[in-house]
Amino acid sequence: MSKSSKKKQSAEVSTKESADNTQPAPTSSGSGRRPGYKAKTPEERRLAHKEGIIKTAVAAIIGIIAGIIANLQLGVADDPTIKWYVIMMFIVGLSFYVMKFSFPIFKIKAKEFGFKDWFYVEFIVIDFCLVTWTLLLN
Secondary structure: OHHHHHHHHHHHHHHHHHHHHOOOOOOOOOOOOOOOOOOOOOOHHHHHHHHHHHHHHHHHHHHHHHHHHHHHHHOOOOOOOHHHEEEEEEEEHHHHHHHHEEEEEHOOOOOOOOOHHHHHHHHHHHHHHHHHHHHOOO
């Protein structure tokens, strides 16, 4: 067999294999988007932006309250039996449940949160708690 006949034969085999494949090929709209990506409407984008602001604001307020309480209860925390990371883990656990039950009040579906969402809001809580506690100590 010559090289050209091998190419023709492999081309025929590949077209038969692709014909057997029943999944449609992804189409490109030419806009550079990934196939299967649904563009959000302006209303959906506005709603997602509003939810993001509310999530951040609630987490920040809870963090500020946690920092004030930590300062009132512990102050400088000179007690060597209480470690600061234990306090932070207690705040993370408590703020998780506070946010889980307070988000529905603001019409945010906490049941749809993934790991990334919870990590984001807990980071905001810890960040604001530590900043508030530090400012009150000075």
